Amino acid sequence: MKAVQIQRTGGPEVLQVVDLPVPTPGPGEILVRQEAVGLNYIDTYHRSGLYPVQLPLVLGGEGAGVVEAVGPGVTRFRPGERVGYAGGFGSYAEYRVVAEGRAVRLPDDVSAKTAAAVLLKGMTAEFLLRRCAPVAAGEAVLVHAAAGGVGSILVQWAHALGATVIGSVGSSAKAAQAQADGCAHVILHKVQDVAARVREITGGEGVRVVFDGVGKATFETSLASLGRRGVLVTYGNASGPVPPVDALALMRAGSVYFTRPTLFDYIATTEELDASAAAVFEAVRSGAVKVRVGAERPLVEAEAAHRALEASETSGSTLLIP
The missing domain is CATH 3.90.180.10 (Medium-chain alcohol dehydrogenases, catalytic domain)
Incomplete structure (x- = not known):
């Protein structure tokens, strides 16, 4: 073969x-x-x-x-x-x-x-949305790489659950796809400050959950986008693995939670x-x-x-x- x-x-x-x-x-x-x-x-x-x-x-x-x-x-x-x-x-x-x-x-x-x-990709989205950081109607979530393989499914499924989905993408073409998939707001991360834009969209509160498949390059942005007691779920390393995390950074970000799960668990x-x-x-x-x-x-x-x-x-x- x-x-x-x-x-x-x-x-x-x-x-x-x-x-x-x-x-x-x-x-x-x-x-x-x-x-x-x-x-x-x-x-x-x-x-x-x-x-x-x-x-x-x-x-x-x-x-x-x-x-x-x-x-x-x-x-x-x-x-x-x-x-x-x-x-x-x-x-x-x-x-x-x-x-x-x-x-x-x-x-x-x-x-x-x-x-x-x-x-x-679908089972990854399923466990992230339904079991790792369950998303409810009316909640705001941020999805990095919103037009990617897992990201596009996360956007669609979270939208179907009634969440307000904010997507971060790298191009106008991908922004159009993310909007078609159900993003209420799309941020072009190459030309916009993602965390600042998230705060603007959410009236300063931040999102309840960030789904981050990018890793190293977006970790600080993800933390800065969370609301008080929010959840940062980093599930991929497209830009490299997240460096060691200072536990006090989670406190300073609003007593937030951080997890790095894998589908197979x-x-x-x-x-x-x-x-x-x-x-x-x-x-x-x-x-x-x-x-x-x-x-x-x-x-x-x-x-x-x-x-x-x-x-x-x-x-x-x-x-x-x-």
Whole structure:
């Protein structure tokens, strides 16, 4: 099978197209013939070495397709069923072995491309909005990178929940998308002071929650945008990891809360995974969340896809097609 592998960490140039044997599912595992693979920012962290990994490694943690074979003892799926998954490694390939308890069955009205575009990002938005820092109607929230893969889903879902969504973006084109997704206010962070504009919009109060997938470059701005006892949720490192935090800075910002969660602690069990995926599919089905595929590339163009993602040239989700 064709796969994209790294033998050392570094820039997009370390991504290599290789031929590997089709894996065999072991006990409790399924073999998925992949129809679409989701590209996520976390893939760049593994590739660069920001998140340490064992090498060599086939990158990628999200995909969808058809169960080709099952290993001994599998009861959750049968060959021929359609599945999606998010987590682990090995997605940048034509076939992927997944533990049966870490895959979900796709509803008939959800295509493999839709699942690969929305599952990981959608479940991230689900746990952030509904379980990590629950958002209620009438509350003001700030979403950085509001036109990005996770950001666009956060904006749509928070808007559907009745929140007043303020989005921060880097271009006029992305501002238009963020407004279409449900942002009541959009800030162009390259030419506007985000925190000052947030204070202006909220009458000086600040927002209750900041959802920050950018990291290092926006941390101080995020703190300065919060209202008293607000919550700063930093869930990504697009600009690099947040430096060590002075606890007194949280006090000075208004006795605010700071958390750095990961999706996989919120889908730790199969039951949590099923519930989160079901919520995502229902949000898509109801129209609250529209899945935007910004680009589709052949799997063998993974290097170019990484370059575009890190250059902020993408919007919505990017799919790699095996």
